[in-house]
Amino acid sequence: MKTFSSIQQLLGTLNxxxxxxxxxxxxxxxxxxxxxxxxxxxxxxxDKISALIDYxxxxxxxxxxxxxxLYLQFFEQVMEVNEEINVSYINEHIQNIKxxxxxxxxxxxxxxxxxxxxxxxxxxxxxxxxxxxxxxxLNRNIDNTFKNEPNxxxxxxxxxxxxxxxxxxxxxxxQTDHLVSGEEEQTFFKVASxxxxxxxxxxxxxxxxxxRHNLIDIQKQIIEYLNRIKHQSGVIEKVRQxxxxxxQFELKSKTDIVALLAENTAVVFEPNPTYxxxxxxxxxxxxxxxxxxxxxxxxxxxxxxxxxxxxxxSISGExxxxxxxxxxxxxxxxxxxxxIAGSNNLFDFICNYDFGKEVSFDECVTxxxxxxxxxxxxxxxxxxxxxxxxxxxxxxxPK
Numbered sequence: 001m002k003t004f005s006s007i008q009q010l011l012g013t014l015n016x017x018x019x020x021x022x023x024x025x026x027x028x029x030x031x032x033x034x035x036x037x038x039x040x041x042x043x044x045x046x047d048k049i050s051a052l053i054d055y056x057x058x059x060x061x062x063x064x065x066x067x068x069x070l071y072l073q074f075f076e077q078v079m080e081v082n083e084e085i086n087v088s089y090i091n092e093h094i095q096n097i098k099x100x101x102x103x104x105x106x107x108x109x110x111x112x113x114x115x116x117x118x119x120x121x122x123x124x125x126x127x128x129x130x131x132x133x134x135x136x137x138l139n140r141n142i143d144n145t146f147k148n149e150p151n152x153x154x155x156x157x158x159x160x161x162x163x164x165x166x167x168x169x170x171x172x173x174x175q176t177d178h179l180v181s182g183e184e185e186q187t188f189f190k191v192a193s194x195x196x197x198x199x200x201x202x203x204x205x206x207x208x209x210x211x212r213h214n215l216i217d218i219q220k221q222i223i224e225y226l227n228r229i230k231h232q233s234g235v236i237e238k239v240r241q242x243x244x245x246x247x248q249f250e251l252k253s254k255t256d257i258v259a260l261l262a263e264n265t266a267v268v269f270e271p272n273p274t275y276x277x278x279x280x281x282x283x284x285x286x287x288x289x290x291x292x293x294x295x296x297x298x299x300x301x302x303x304x305x306x307x308x309x310x311x312x313x314s315i316s317g318e319x320x321x322x323x324x325x326x327x328x329x330x331x332x333x334x335x336x337x338x339x340i341a342g343s344n345n346l347f348d349f350i351c352n353y354d355f356g357k358e359v360s361f362d363e364c365v366t367x368x369x370x371x372x373x374x375x376x377x378x379x380x381x382x383x384x385x386x387x388x389x390x391x392x393x394x395x396x397x398p399k
Contacts, residue, residue: 002054002055002056003055004055013051013057014057016048017052019041019042020038020041020042020048020052020058021057021058024038024058024066024067025072028066028067028072033065033066034063034065035049035060035063035064035065036063038065056068056070077133087134087165087168087172089126089130089134090127090130090131090134090176093123093126093127094172094175094176096119096123097120097123097127097179098179100119100120100123101120101188104188105188105191117192117197120192120197121196121197121200124180124200124201125200125204127176127204128204128207128208129207131169131173131207131208131211132207134169135169135211135214135218138165138166138169138215138218139214142159142218142221142222142225145158145159146159146228146229152233155229156226156229156233159222159226160226163219163222166218166219166222169211169215170212170215173208173211173212176204176208177205177208180201180204180205330355332367332370332375335350335367335371336374336375338353339398340378341398342398343397343398345386345395346368346372346379346395346396346397347364347368347386347388347393347395351364361389361391365391365393368393378398378399379396379397379399380397380398380399381394381396382394382395382396
């Protein structure tokens with residue numbers, strides 16, 4: 001693995017391949033970034049991609065490329081789009097401050113002593129920025145989890161995990177506030193106190209206080225989201241039970257849904273009202289205000305097209321001739337009455353029945369089915385079957 005020999009070399013490499021690096025960063029959440037596509041972004045110069053891989057800016061996995069974790073984390077933190085909440089940074093800087101204070105009090109050389117004081121100041125500045133950044137990331141992750149996570153169980157687990165992160169951040173903020181208040185390190189803050197250190201501590205306390213207030217709001221938000229998830233999951237479970245009963249055709253027998261719907265007068269169950277806006281033609285012809293509005297609309301709609309209404313031709317005499325078409329309709333009630341009066345089976349009765357017109361065998365089958373579906377209570381349907389022209393039918397007799 002190669003390492004950069006200077007800042008200029010690092011910045012030059014990043015600037016030279018900024019097009020590819022920008023695409024890799026924008027598509028960092030995509031599981032695959034194809035090598036061939038990356039090759040197009042560097043004008044098909046494979047050596048440029050190889051150089052990025054050698055300097056560990058980009059990692060290659062098979063035929064896919066991705067940003068190295070170090071540079072990905074750097075870009076996300078600088079662009080403030082980091083979604084990971086790492087509370088260990090705050091704890092690490094607290095420990096660095098305590099160690100720097102110990103070294104400062106034990107050091108006799110003024111130059112090295114000032115170096116330790118400078119490290120403490122840097123750590124204090126970083127703690128405020130990191131704490132505020134974590135609070136912002138925490139709030140964004142909570143919103144994204146509640147709005148975008150489709151699985152209710154995972155959503156609930158993620159929110160509970162984020163609540164634990166909130167509690168940890170709150171505890172570390174209290175530790176930091178306790179530390180800079182001078183209750184633990186009274187000697188250091190009295191001996192090393194200067195104008196810059198006092199200014200850093202004041203700014204840090206303001207940041208910690210703002211973070212504390214935001215964490216209280218975040219706690220309320222998490223509680224609200226968890227309650228809404230519990231309510232929504234309960235509603236979904238009830239809907240699933242209702243659907244199951246409906247699919248089993250047991251909804252009306254096992255529930256009182258019919259009575260509840262009859263008593264419910266909610267607006268959602270009412271039909272949507274319609275309000276026609278058609279103005280009567282008489283009003284348009286007689287109302288002066290309507291005439292004025294029509295003229296204004298006519299002025300706005302300007303067209304050079306002149307429509308000429310074509311004259312209607314004379315009506316052909318063929319359309320004026322009266323043509324009568326007669327069609328004989330089959331009265332199933334009459335067929336039913338005739339069948340009940342006899343003793344023959346239904347299918348043979350229909351095949352031999354005089355309908356006043358020629359009826360095909362397929363039509364007889366259709367009439368047989370219609371008769372059974374409409375008058376089954378008047379017929380005695382037996383378990384005996386017969387065949388006729390490859391059609392199997394049940395023997396049906398009048399009761």
